[in-house]
Amino acid sequence: MLYYTDVAVIGGGVIGSAIARELSRYDLSVSVLERNPDVVCETSGRNSAVVHGGFAYDTGTLKARLCVEGNQMMDTLSRELGFPFIRCGKVLVGNTDEDMEQLERTMAQGFRNGASGLEIIDGSRLHELVPAVNGAFALFSSRSGILDPFLFTIGLAENAAENGVRYFLEHEVERIGREDGRYLIASGDDLFSAEWVINAAGLGARRISDMLGITGYRVIGSKGNYLVLDKRLSSLLPMPVYPVPSNTYMGIHVTPTVDGNVTVGPDAINTDDFSYYGVPSDKMAFLQESASVLWPHIRRRDVIRTFSGILPKWVDAEGRIQDFRIEIRDDIAPKAVNLIGIESPGLTAAVPIARHVISLMRERTELHLRELFDPVRKASRRFASMSDEERGMAIAEDPLHGHMVCSCEEVTEADIIAAIHNPLGVSTITGIKYRTRAMMGGCQGGFCQMKIEQLIEKETGKKAEDVCYMRSGSWLLAGKMRKA
Amino acid sequence: MASCREDEEGLRMIESRDVVIIGGGPAGLAAAVELDKRGIHDVVLLEREHELGGILRQCIHDGFGLSRFGESLSGPEYAQRFIDEVRERGIEYHTDSTVTSLSPERIVKVVTPSGLYIYKAKAVILAMGCKERSRGSVMIPGERPAGVFTAGTAQAYMNIYNRMPGRSVIILGSGDIGLIMARRLTLEGCSVKAVFEIQDHPNGLDRNISQCLDDYGIPLYLRHTVTDIHGRERLEGVTVSEVDGNMVPIPGTEEYHPCDTLILSVGLRPENDLIKDAGIEIDEKTSGAAVDENLMTSVPGIFSSGNVLHVHDLVDFVSLESERLAAGVASFIGGGLAHDRTLQVIAGNGVAHVVPQHLCSSSAFSLSFRVRSLSSDSVVRVRQGDRVIVEKRHRRLNPAEMVNVDIAAGSIGKEGNVEVEVV
Numbered sequence: 058m059l060y061y062t063d064v065a066v067i068g069g070g071v072i073g074s075a076i077a078r079e080l081s082r083y084d085l086s087v088s089v090l091e092r093n094p095d096v097v098c099e100t101s102g103r104n105s106a107v108v109h110g111g112f113a114y115d116t117g118t119l120k121a122r123l124c125v126e127g128n129q130m131m132d133t134l135s136r137e138l139g140f141p142f143i144r145c146g147k148v149l150v151g152n153t154d155e156d157m158e159q160l161e162r163t164m165a166q167g168f169r170n171g172a173s174g175l176e177i178i179d180g181s182r183l184h185e186l187v188p189a190v191n192g193a194f195a196l197f198s199s200r201s202g203i204l205d206p207f208l209f210t211i212g213l214a215e216n217a218a219e220n221g222v223r224y225f226l227e228h229e230v231e232r233i234g235r236e237d238g239r240y241l242i243a244s245g246d247d248l249f250s251a252e253w254v255i256n257a258a259g260l261g262a263r264r265i266s267d268m269l270g271i272t273g274y275r276v277i278g279s280k281g282n283y284l285v286l287d288k289r290l291s292s293l294l295p296m297p298v299y300p301v302p303s304n305t306y307m308g309i310h311v312t313p314t315v316d317g318n319v320t321v322g323p324d325a326i327n328t329d330d331f332s333y334y335g336v337p338s339d340k341m342a343f344l345q346e347s348a349s350v351l352w353p354h355i356r357r358r359d360v361i362r363t364f365s366g367i368l369p370k371w372v373d374a375e376g377r378i379q380d381f382r383i384e385i386r387d388d389i390a391p392k393a394v395n396l397i398g399i400e401s402p403g404l405t406a407a408v409p410i411a412r413h414v415i416s417l418m419r420e421r422t423e424l425h426l427r428e429l430f431d432p433v434r435k436a437s438r439r440f441a442s443m444s445d446e447e448r449g450m451a452i453a454e455d456p457l458h459g460h461m462v463c464s465c466e467e468v469t470e471a472d473i474i475a476a477i478h479n480p481l482g483v484s485t486i487t488g489i490k491y492r493t494r495a496m497m498g499g500c501q502g503g504f505c506q507m508k509i510e511q512l513i514e515k516e517t518g519k520k521a522e523d524v525c526y527m528r529s530g531s532w533l534l535a536g537k538m539r540k541a
Numbered sequence: 542m543a544s545c546r547e548d549e550e551g552l553r554m555i556e557s558r559d560v561v562i563i564g565g566g567p568a569g570l571a572a573a574v575e576l577d578k579r580g581i582h583d584v585v586l587l588e589r590e591h592e593l594g595g596i597l598r599q600c601i602h603d604g605f606g607l608s609r610f611g612e613s614l615s616g617p618e619y620a621q622r623f624i625d626e627v628r629e630r631g632i633e634y635h636t637d638s639t640v641t642s643l644s645p646e647r648i649v650k651v652v653t654p655s656g657l658y659i660y661k662a663k664a665v666i667l668a669m670g671c672k673e674r675s676r677g678s679v680m681i682p683g684e685r686p687a688g689v690f691t692a693g694t695a696q697a698y699m700n701i702y703n704r705m706p707g708r709s710v711i712i713l714g715s716g717d718i719g720l721i722m723a724r725r726l727t728l729e730g731c732s733v734k735a736v737f738e739i740q741d742h743p744n745g746l747d748r749n750i751s752q753c754l755d756d757y758g759i760p761l762y763l764r765h766t767v768t769d770i771h772g773r774e775r776l777e778g779v780t781v782s783e784v785d786g787n788m789v790p791i792p793g794t795e796e797y798h799p800c801d802t803l804i805l806s807v808g809l810r811p812e813n814d815l816i817k818d819a820g821i822e823i824d825e826k827t828s829g830a831a832v833d834e835n836l837m838t839s840v841p842g843i844f845s846s847g848n849v850l851h852v853h854d855l856v857d858f859v860s861l862e863s864e865r866l867a868a869g870v871a872s873f874i875g876g877g878l879a880h881d882r883t884l885q886v887i888a889g890n891g892v893a894h895v896v897p898q899h900l901c902s903s904s905a906f907s908l909s910f911r912v913r914s915l916s917s918d919s920v921v922r923v924r925q926g927d928r929v930i931v932e933k934r935h936r937r938l939n940p941a942e943m944v945n946v947d948i949a950a951g952s953i954g955k956e957g958n959v960e961v962e963v964v
Contacts, residue, residue: 285677332773333684333773334684334685334773335682335683335684335769335770335771336682336683337682337769338680338682338768338790341680341682357680360677360678360680361677361678362677363677363680363682364685445650445657448652448657449656449657452652452653452654452655452656452657453656456654456655457654459637459652459653459654459655459656459657460637460654461589461639461641461652464589464639464641465814467641467652469652486687499672499812499814500672500673500675500812501675501676501677502675502694503672503673503675503691503693503694504672506694507694507697507698507701507702507704510698510702510704511702521704525687526686526687526688526775527685527687528773528774529774530774530775531686531687531774531775532687532774532775533687533688534698534704534705534706534707535705535706535707535708536704536705537703537704537705538699538703538704538705538729539703
């Protein structure tokens with residue numbers, strides 16, 4: 058089928074969805090082409106989930122400026138989009154004179170970047186903030202925080218969709234041509250004719266850049282493995298604990314999640330394979346050892362899960378990591394915004410990145426604000442977050458609110474059905490998991506995955522063999538056992 | 542049941558019961574019937590699923606009830622005998638009713654499609670059963686494709702929801718559900734290639750090894766485990782390695798096995814989130830509550846039996862244990878139950894864990910425990926200090942089987958902890 062759209066955003070992760078949502082403020086038709094069946098399958102959902110203060114980046118870079126801006130707007134975004142965000146602060150812990158010098162340099166850089174809430178604290182203050190940490194002193198960043206990376210990205214995407222953006226999931230871009238001043242984008246049987254193209258393809262950005270004719274970028278993958286620890290440990294870790302950073306790497310850190318777990322990681326291993334997320338067993342042991350130097354509470358039995366993510370880093374010929382590249386090359390690809398090397402702090406900076414993209418567009422064209430834009434995501438409240446009074450009222454309104462599907466995380470049938478009918482049309486098992494927290498608890502879906510699969514079949518009309526776990530082709534079941 | 546409403550002061554309506562039973566599986570059902578027999582009628586049984594019966598509902602194979610009824614029943618048949626009795630006796634029960642919190646004051650909050658309910662009970666019985674250990678808790682490295690199921694999840698898909706989990710299957714772990722699923726999947730036309738067990742002995746009952754694997758020519762490899770999982774979308778295969786005496790994979794022994802489904806049968810753990818809420822003492826070895834000889838937990842009036850207390854091998858023992866628990870609950874409600882914990886019961890040499898963990902009196906009780914390793918012609922000894930209370934020679938002791946020892950009234954003295962050991 059042929060679709061006409063003003064803007065085609067390639068990639069629906071946190072960057073593409075932030076751009077789509079910002080574009081939906083204007084009188085434009087916007088289409089997002091995402092190769093996966095959901096928007097959090099790659100880097101956007103696979104990271105430390107830390108909202109950075111903006112002190113770790115060289116002054117004058119986009120990374121520094123957009124990170125500081127993103128940090129400042131996170132409270133508003135959290136309210137509008139309904140994702141959990143906790144401004145819990147963060148410490149970078151040191152022991153030696155060299156560490157102190159590095160932390161002081163980092164703090165000075167932070168002030169130059171416009172970051173606030175930074176101070177060097179001594180050991181006693183450090184142990185007041187984080188009782189169970191090893192270290193003599195620290196750089197404390199009171200403005201740093203943590204968020205739910207799944208619900209942040211999903212919130213941006215669903216709010217964009219509510220404001221008229223069309224999401225085309227499982228649409229991998231195969232070719233981009235240019236004809237009569239418009240871009241022609243081919244994806245499977247579909248063709249998109251767009252005035253503007255925005256390359257927000259993350260791990261796939263270099264490939265899209267090549268299709269646009271903007272060649273020569275060198276992008277390497279930096280793979281980080283993580284451990285997820287049991288909620289038992291969260292009381293020992295009120296905020297992320299980092300080692301002293303080097304110029305290029307933040308180091309293996311321990312981070313509380315907004316749901317009360319703890320993550321440990323990442324290591325950083327260069328890779329050319331942008332699709333392999335397996336976590337090797339030697340890396341599990343390495344993470345535990347390295348992080349135990351900072352925070353000596355990690356026992357093997359507390360590990361409930363592992364995961365990994367890959368950051369696309371733009372490097373120069375000598376392999377030095379570069380800034381975010383956000384550009385319009387009028388000479389080669391007019392009306393195409395090209396984003397390369399969007400890695401950390403991309404999660405923190407997603408919305409400022411989107412606004413920067415739009416400012417580049419507005420230097421070249423006039424955009425008109427719409428009156429109807431509503432920044433507030435219309436997601437229904439989750440049962441788990443309701444008071445008893447609210448629960449009683451919700452059940453009185455619809456008995457499905459009182460039908461528990463996932464008792465570990467208190468997710469009801471009403472929650473699941475609302476999630477299945479999300480504005481993006483995502484109907485994978487992990488799509489429901491990230492939207493509701495079902496299957497994230499102690500039994501890891503042992504008691505409820507079947508019920509959720511059944512609800513997906515019932516609500517979408519899909520056959521059993523067409524229900525996917527996470528990615529296209531990740532069939533969950535071989536089908537019905539008998540015809541009955 | 543009255544719906545949850547507020548009175549004029551905005552206070553919530555609380556219903557009182559002598560006993561609230563949480564969980565309508567074999568433990569809760571047996572406790573309910575036995576309480577009724579003992580004249581305790583002000584009881585409510587709460588079940589989160591739509592039907593009573595617990596996990597037995599999906600266990601459509603036979604072999605249940607051999608010791609209790611002297612015949613081989615399917616899981617649903619076994620459960621139905623108790624369900625029928627609950628109905629005949631008119632015992633109050635509610636399905637689709639999920640308990641969301643339990644306080645030490647025995648206040649139970651329940652979510653149901655007809656509203657929120659709060660009960661204040663004289664006694665609460667924890668009978669929530671157990672959950673399976675998942676991939677995360679055994680830390681299997683590798684990718685995360687679709688097609689990795691716990692045995693119980695695969696069993697529910699097949700036996701309750703009429704869905705096939707896959708076609709070409711490897712099973713990790715020789716727990717009973719894994720063995721049962723090996724046969725079940727084979728009968729449904731799957732190719733079950735092998736069962737791998739990391740330990741040097743099978744984890745399931747002998748009869749299941751023979752009837753579910755041997756009869757179908759499915760090989761069981763001991764001292765092997767899965768060391769990598771392959772596949773980005775759907776599972777494509779697993780790497781299996783031999784392990785050494787410390788269960789560490791031996792480099793160079795890796796073998797790739799293509800398959801689209803990996804079934805995990807790597808152990809069960811008590812489903813004890815509510816126990817934590819109520820501040821009940823937990824035994825780290827069983828992951829269930831630490832109880833006394835009446836199966837009362839550290840919080841007076843809260844009792845526990847069945848798989849939420851410790852994982853059993855046979856449902857017959859779950860029923861039996863829950864009936865013993867009901868006797869204690871009846872005495873507690875009558876006001877005649879000692880609950881000052883004076884002695885400890887210790888899992889000694891060769892014993893993995895033991896229930897009860899505490900003693901309050903010298904009345905008769907039953908000790909249940911599991912041994913750590915396979916042995917033949919060894920002696921189980923229960924002693925208090927140097928004094929032997931019970932000693933019994935066993936032809937064979939198997940960690941897969943629970944051992945029960947009855948202790949006669951008056952045989953435990955007032956001083957000294959009791960120790961169970963294999964010698």
